[in-house]
Amino acid sequence: MITTFITLVFIVFYAYFGYPIVLLFISNFRKIPLQKTVAPKNQNDNLPDIDLLIAAFNEEKVIGSKILNSLELDYPREKLKIYVVSDGSTDMTNDIVRDYSVRNSNVNLIPFARIGKSAAINKAMKSLNGEIVVFSDANTEFEKGALKKIIKNFSIEGVGCVSGRLIYRNPGQIISGKGESFYWRFETFLKKLESKIGYIAGANGAIYAIKKELFKPLPANTINDDFTLSMKIVENGFKSLYDDTAIGYENVAPSMESEFNRHVRDGAGHFIAITHLTKLLNPFLGIRSFIYLSHRLLRWVIPFILIIVLFLNYLLVENLLFKIFFFAQLCFYTISAIGWMLSKYTKLPFIIYVPFYFCNLNAALFIGFFKAILGLQKQKWTSTIRNL
Numbered sequence: 001m002i003t004t005f006i007t008l009v010f011i012v013f014y015a016y017f018g019y020p021i022v023l024l025f026i027s028n029f030r031k032i033p034l035q036k037t038v039a040p041k042n043q044n045d046n047l048p049d050i051d052l053l054i055a056a057f058n059e060e061k062v063i064g065s066k067i068l069n070s071l072e073l074d075y076p077r078e079k080l081k082i083y084v085v086s087d088g089s090t091d092m093t094n095d096i097v098r099d100y101s102v103r104n105s106n107v108n109l110i111p112f113a114r115i116g117k118s119a120a121i122n123k124a125m126k127s128l129n130g131e132i133v134v135f136s137d138a139n140t141e142f143e144k145g146a147l148k149k150i151i152k153n154f155s156i157e158g159v160g161c162v163s164g165r166l167i168y169r170n171p172g173q174i175i176s177g178k179g180e181s182f183y184w185r186f187e188t189f190l191k192k193l194e195s196k197i198g199y200i201a202g203a204n205g206a207i208y209a210i211k212k213e214l215f216k217p218l219p220a221n222t223i224n225d226d227f228t229l230s231m232k233i234v235e236n237g238f239k240s241l242y243d244d245t246a247i248g249y250e251n252v253a254p255s256m257e258s259e260f261n262r263h264v265r266d267g268a269g270h271f272i273a274i275t276h277l278t279k280l281l282n283p284f285l286g287i288r289s290f291i292y293l294s295h296r297l298l299r300w301v302i303p304f305i306l307i308i309v310l311f312l313n314y315l316l317v318e319n320l321l322f323k324i325f326f327f328a329q330l331c332f333y334t335i336s337a338i339g340w341m342l343s344k345y346t347k348l349p350f351i352i353y354v355p356f357y358f359c360n361l362n363a364a365l366f367i368g369f370f371k372a373i374l375g376l377q378k379q380k381w382t383s384t385i386r387n388l
Contacts, residue, residue, distance in 0.1 A: 005312045005322075008305045015298040022294070023193040026287075048154070050075065050147060051130035051212070052082045055117050059138035060092040066138050067100050067107055075147045082107045084138075085124040088114025118222040125215055133212050135226065140166070140206040140248045149246035150209050160214045160238030161230045163191070163200060164207035164246035182354060183361070188244060190295060195242035199288050201295035203230035203240065207248035214238060219276050223269030223377060228276055234288055235279050260364055267368020268377035270300050303366040333359065 010018075052070055056063055063084065070082045084097045086109060097109040110124045125133070132151060136142070146164055153162040168184055194200040205226030214233050222228050234240045252259065279285070280292045310329055316322040332355055339356025371377040 001312060001316065005309065005316065008309050008312075011298060012302060012305055012309070015294070015302060019294045019298075020190060020193070023190065023197075027193045027196040047076060047079055047148070047151060048131035049079050049129070050081070050132050050134055050151070050209075051128040052080065052134045052136060052147075053085060053121070053124060053128065054083065054136050054138055055085045055087065055120060055124075056089060056093055056097075056138045057087045057117070058089050058091045058093060060089075060096060062139045063093050064096050064100070066136075066140070067097070069141050070136075071104065071106065072144065073142055073147050074145045077106060080106060080147070081128075081130060083124060083128065084109050085120050086111045087117055087120040088112060118218040118225045119220070121225055122217045125212070125217075128212060130212060132209050133215070134207075134209040135203075135205060136248065137206050137250070140250050142207065143247045143249075146207065146246045146248065149243055150207075153241050153243055154209075154211065156239070156241070158198075158237075158239045159241055160233040160236075161203055161210045161240040162208065162246075163203035163230065163240070163242050164248055165242070165244040166204045166206045166248050166250060169249055169251045183357065191242040192244060194291055194295070197287055197291070198239040198241070199234050199291050200240050200242045201231075201291050202227040206250055207246065211238075221272055222276065224266060224273055227269070228273045231273070231277050231280065231292065234292075235277060235285075260360060263361055263364035264368045264371065265377060267300075267365040268372040269368075270296070270365070271369050271372040272377075274300075300365060300369075303362040303369075306362060336360075 054063075054066060054070075059066075067082065067084070070080075073080070084093075084107070086094050086097065089111075094109060094111055097107065101107040101109055110127060112120050112123060115123075132154065134147065134150065142164075150162050150164055153159055165188060166184065191200045203226050205224075208226060208230060210229065210233060214236070215229070216232055218225055218228060230240055274297070277292070280289055283289050310326075313322055313326045313329060317326050335352055336355040336359040339352045340360070342352070368377070
């Protein structure tokens with residue numbers, strides 16, 4: 001029992017602290033072979049044709065500003081096509097996009113009946129002709145030079161996918177938003193290190209790009225299309241990089257409840273993705289498998305480990321050392337509960353909102369797991385409402 005307890009505690013420690021330390025060590029000794037790059041495509045004449053693909057469902061509040069933002073990007077107009085894939089929108093989304101397409105030939109609407117995001121992406125990809133496809137969300141605002149910064153990474157030999165950096169803005173200063181921002185700073189740190197090695201553990205759907213020739217249709221039950229698509233490219237042996245200078249912005253959800261529901265859906269999507277990425281479980285794939293297992297799979301089983309650790313610790317509480325550890329766990333979860341009860345207040349200290357967010361995220365993963373295995377998570381999506 002003690003051995004099991006120690007092993008599980010070590011897994012939790014490794015997932016959040018040990019893995020970054022190992023990454024720091026590896027990234028200092030193994031970096032992608034930049035000396036094998038082809039000539040940089042830094043002149044407009046050499047830039048590839050790009051298709052910017054924006055999946056949308058009932059995005060009338062933001063789609064106009066998204067199109068304007070896309071048209072103002074620093075990229076040759078003749079080499080950039082903007083496609084809005086409308087997955088059965090019932091509001092004014094399609095009308096707004098059509099209005100822009102009439103005035104600007106770079107803007108295109110691809111409307112479908114309600115079939116789900118992944119299915120819509122699969123069908124839309126057949127209409128695209130660019131060498132590179134950039135994926136984005138309707139509520140993501142790109143910095144002006146984001147496209148050129150992403151594209152330059154494809155001059156590195158073997159690169160098939162590049163993810164930009166998403167920065168969350170929290171105008172309402174909600175507590176879950178503070179946790180989200182902290183979490184993404186941590187993720188950014190990890191992705192920078194992984195990118196030095198050549199393989200990041202999943203792209204961010206708000207801002208990432210792939211070589212179109214590498215696209216394979218997403219499985220029918222896919223929820224996390226960005227993660228599945230980018231990791232399929234890694235699974236097939238191509239590099240996936242992270243460029244923290246290619247920046248997109250989004251506002252966090254306006255309430256803890258909506259943010260939590262988004263994480264539940266993502267959690268279900270993660271567990272479904274495991275069934276589509278079985279080849280990455282092969283340790284003989286080396287660093288690709290190591291990053292996938294360490295950064296993703298171990299994180300996804302943490303909720304179950306935490307429950308088992310607490311139970312085992314209770315059984316071992318007669319020992320003084322275990323009694324202290326058990327008390328520490330109770331304090332941690334109590335602080336998290338306090339964060340939940342005070343979530344309507346914005347000026348909570350770091351020591352409260354970090355434990356709260358940690359438990360909130362793992363609770364969402366826990367629920368997402370059961371929704372995935374019971375088939376309760378719908379593939380059809382609705383956008384998370386954001387503070388505008």
